[in-house]
Amino acid sequence: MALAPSLMRSAPIIESHESEQQDELTSSWRRGAGEAGGVVSTRSVHRNHPGPAVHPSLRRRGVVLLLGVLGALLGGRVFAAAPRPLRPEVAAFIDEMAQRHQYDRTLLWRVLGRIKPRASILRAISAPGTARPWYVFRERYIDDVRITEGARFWRQHAEVIGRASREFGVPEEIIVATIGVETLYGRDTGNFKVVEALATLAFDYPPRADFFRGELEQFLLLAREIRLDMTRVTGSYAGAIGIPQFLPSSYRKYAVDYDGDGKPDLMGAPADAIGSVANYYRSFGWEAGGAVAVPAEAAASAVDAVLAAGIKPHSTVVALMQRGVVPLAAVRDDAQAALFSLETESGIQYWLGLQNFYVITRYNRSVNYAMVVYELARELRSVIQREGSNPVPEREMTPAP
Numbered sequence: 001m002a003l004a005p006s007l008m009r010s011a012p013i014i015e016s017h018e019s020e021q022q023d024e025l026t027s028s029w030r031r032g033a034g035e036a037g038g039v040v041s042t043r044s045v046h047r048n049h050p051g052p053a054v055h056p057s058l059r060r061r062g063v064v065l066l067l068g069v070l071g072a073l074l075g076g077r078v079f080a081a082a083p084r085p086l087r088p089e090v091a092a093f094i095d096e097m098a099q100r101h102q103y104d105r106t107l108l109w110r111v112l113g114r115i116k117p118r119a120s121i122l123r124a125i126s127a128p129g130t131a132r133p134w135y136v137f138r139e140r141y142i143d144d145v146r147i148t149e150g151a152r153f154w155r156q157h158a159e160v161i162g163r164a165s166r167e168f169g170v171p172e173e174i175i176v177a178t179i180g181v182e183t184l185y186g187r188d189t190g191n192f193k194v195v196e197a198l199a200t201l202a203f204d205y206p207p208r209a210d211f212f213r214g215e216l217e218q219f220l221l222l223a224r225e226i227r228l229d230m231t232r233v234t235g236s237y238a239g240a241i242g243i244p245q246f247l248p249s250s251y252r253k254y255a256v257d258y259d260g261d262g263k264p265d266l267m268g269a270p271a272d273a274i275g276s277v278a279n280y281y282r283s284f285g286w287e288a289g290g291a292v293a294v295p296a297e298a299a300a301s302a303v304d305a306v307l308a309a310g311i312k313p314h315s316t317v318v319a320l321m322q323r324g325v326v327p328l329a330a331v332r333d334d335a336q337a338a339l340f341s342l343e344t345e346s347g348i349q350y351w352l353g354l355q356n357f358y359v360i361t362r363y364n365r366s367v368n369y370a371m372v373v374y375e376l377a378r379e380l381r382s383v384i385q386r387e388g389s390n391p392v393p394e395r396e397m398t399p400a401p
């Protein structure tokens with residue numbers, strides 16, 4: 001997801017129970033709400049292009065747009081639904097998309113002019129579920145349903161999961177658990193319209209506006225590339241899409257076609273989701289066969305300084321031991337590790353996170369998230385082992401030669 005630090009990748013699903021009207025922010029992206037909708041006037045065209053009106057390129061663009069409007073009118077196109085003037089920052093974004101990517105300007109005016117920023121999205125991004133204490137967060141994800149359904153998903157897709165694990169070096173249970181935590185194995189992929197979520201965050205959430213403008217750009221490019229109806233795609237409140245909840249930038253970068261139909265489809269193809277999760281982890285440095293995390297004890301005098309170094313592995317285990325951090329399970333002395341803590345009901349628990357733990361936090365930058373994936377993965381592995389046989393492979397995706 002190539003996330004900027006601190007962005008939660010939106011795993012927790014937050015449902016909105018509000019009516020659309022309650023949810024709309026008072027400000028709309030349209031300008032001049034009192035104006036009659038209809039033909040884009042040349043006046044509004046000029047008003048919505050930031051910068052000096054006399055700049056030659058702007059004049060050219062204005063002329064081109066005017067010619068386009070006249071052409072459309074002469075061509076008999078119905079203009080009743082033409083967009084109204086947009087807020088300057090939205091109009092500027094559309095200009096950028098047109099200039100940088102030759103994106104259809106009229107299409108963007110129509111789409112962005114119709115959607116409305118949502119208060120529920122702003123509330124959700126301000127209170128990510130991963131910010132809750134570990135013991136509260138854990139309860140939501142480590143339960144019978146997620147374990148039973150995970151074993152079922154594993155059995156159903158055993159061939160593909162095994163293939164992805166071998167190809168990318170990521171354990172099968174980590175792939176399954178990630179999809180389980182994200183969307184309950186594809187059952188709950190989010191009910192927000194992605195274009196609305198991303199546009200709300202891009203234009204009405206100043207703390208991360210640049211990041212989400214980038215994701216909106218990536219989403220529009222993705223929609224054009226794989227022919228999505230951009231107004232229909234749904235996802236999380238942060239615009240994460242499909243069975244593995246990839247943000248648009250990750251979708252374009254890390255999604256793979258794993259069922260052989262030539263198109264990476266993270267919304268409809270579990271095989272593509274499975275391959276893409278494994279590819280994502282490998283791309284972020286998953287160490288095949290490496291440990292994820294081990295419980296630890298930490299001397300009170302050392303804890304604060306070692307925790308302050310962050311969760312990216314920064315010292316060898318042996319160096320950490322010299323500072324008073326002692327692993328409580330077997331781990332290689334020369335492995336790079338970092339210390340992290342979990343808030344349990346009985347107090348703070350310390351763990352050493354190794355490279356692979358850090359890689360899981362690249363999926364969602366949260367210690368709670370990575371730990372819940374790791375725990376669910378271990379539960380799933382033990383269920384499959386208790387069953388005493390390898391998962392029954394699903395039907396082969398392609399006929400044997």
Ligand SMILES: [Ca+2]
Nearest residue numbers: 257261263265
């Ligand atoms: Ca595919």
